Amino acid sequence: MSEDMYYEIFDDLIGKHLRDSLVYRYDPQKNNHEYTPFRHHYDSKTEKIIGEFMRKYIFMYAYSESEVIKANKKGRLSDLEEAAKFALEERLPKRKGASNGLYSELLLDLLITLYTNDVNKLATRAIYRQLSDNQEIKGYDGLHISVDSQNNKNLWLGQAKMGERSYCVSDIKRDLNGKANMLYTAEQLFFLADKEEKTLPKAIDLLEKINDVNWDNRTLPKDERAERLSELFEKENVKIFFICLLAYGRPNVYEIENEIDNEIEKEIKSIQSTYDKEFQGLISNDYEVLLWIIPIRDLQLLRESMGILNGTN
Numbered sequence: 001m002s003e004d005m006y007y008e009i010f011d012d013l014i015g016k017h018l019r020d021s022l023v024y025r026y027d028p029q030k031n032n033h034e035y036t037p038f039r040h041h042y043d044s045k046t047e048k049i050i051g052e053f054m055r056k057y058i059f060m061y062a063y064s065e066s067e068v069i070k071a072n073k074k075g076r077l078s079d080l081e082e083a084a085k086f087a088l089e090e091r092l093p094k095r096k097g098a099s100n101g102l103y104s105e106l107l108l109d110l111l112i113t114l115y116t117n118d119v120n121k122l123a124t125r126a127i128y129r130q131l132s133d134n135q136e137i138k139g140y141d142g143l144h145i146s147v148d149s150q151n152n153k154n155l156w157l158g159q160a161k162m163g164e165r166s167y168c169v170s171d172i173k174r175d176l177n178g179k180a181n182m183l184y185t186a187e188q189l190f191f192l193a194d195k196e197e198k199t200l201p202k203a204i205d206l207l208e209k210i211n212d213v214n215w216d217n218r219t220l221p222k223d224e225r226a227e228r229l230s231e232l233f234e235k236e237n238v239k240i241f242f243i244c245l246l247a248y249g250r251p252n253v254y255e256i257e258n259e260i261d262n263e264i265e266k267e268i269k270s271i272q273s274t275y276d277k278e279f280q281g282l283i284s285n286d287y288e289v290l291l292w293i294i295p296i297r298d299l300q301l302l303r304e305s306m307g308i309l310n311g312t313n
Contacts, residue, residue, distance in 0.1 A: 005069050014053055022050055029268060042260065047296065054106055054302075057084075057106065059087040104141070104247055121142075139184070140159060140179065142158035157180070164248060168248045173275070185240075194214070213228050244290065250296065250297070
């Protein structure tokens with residue numbers, strides 16, 4: 001199985017209907033961090049249509065690339081609505097209410113798949129359960145890996161927020177300052193590394209090495225085991241990307257169609273002024289902070305159009 005096959009399936013079912021027609025990505029802007037703005041189409045029905053495609057993406061979000069490829073071969077993705085219902089029942093946690101983090105986490109995963117072509121999913125937070133209480137794992141909202149043709153390895157550790165702008169801005173700041181450290185990262189990666197056999201081959205090699213570190217140092221305190229993982233990343237030239245999605249309600253951005261680009265530029269400048277002096281020295285390893293920002297005209301309409309999402313709006 002290859003990642004090319006997965007992306008072909010995704011593009012046929014989802015990607016070609018969204019990319020540069022309903023959702024647009026601007027060029028990244030680089031200061032201390034990298035800021036990538038997105039926007040959606042101006043038409044009044046856009047949020048509804050995007051929400052419907054988010055619902056159709058649920059199966060691809062909840063399952064690994066190899067599982068999606070197998071499901072497609074068996075014809076199980078011929079009806080994405082039925083596939084979504086199956087995934088909701090079998091894979092996703094029963095969350096409730098408008099604060100349901102599944103909306104933002106799924107949108108982050110969708111945008112990564114939509115605008116990259118070499119990033120493999122290690123896990124979404126919904127897939128695994130902690131042994132202690134059978135609840136979904138606590139940690140990053142998404143974990144991805146990319147390995148390029150020169151064998152450079154990048155880990156993508158995601159945080160995603162959807163809601164009012166002030167909430168998104170403050171919670172991303174809190175989450176990065178609280179979670180973006182090697183101790184926290186090691187704990188989640190060690191948990192996943194001996195379980196994930198369904199990701200694509202290029203990702204398996206690094207997962208096996210992470211699992212070796214965990215196994216070989218299992219008697220050491222957590223902070224020392226985290227340091228061993230840091231040493232592995234340095235040896236393997238692993239770069240970490242802390243990728244953060246802020247999807248917030250901002251109807252004024254879309255008031256005048258030919259002013260949207262200018263309004264997006266204002267949003268980016270404001271986000272930069274808030275974050276650009278933050279997040280220095282999070283870890284000793286090579287890392288970057290990527291901030292993806294998408295103002296949304298009508299968040300409620302987008303949520304409502306995902307109607308089957310655990311029966312919530």
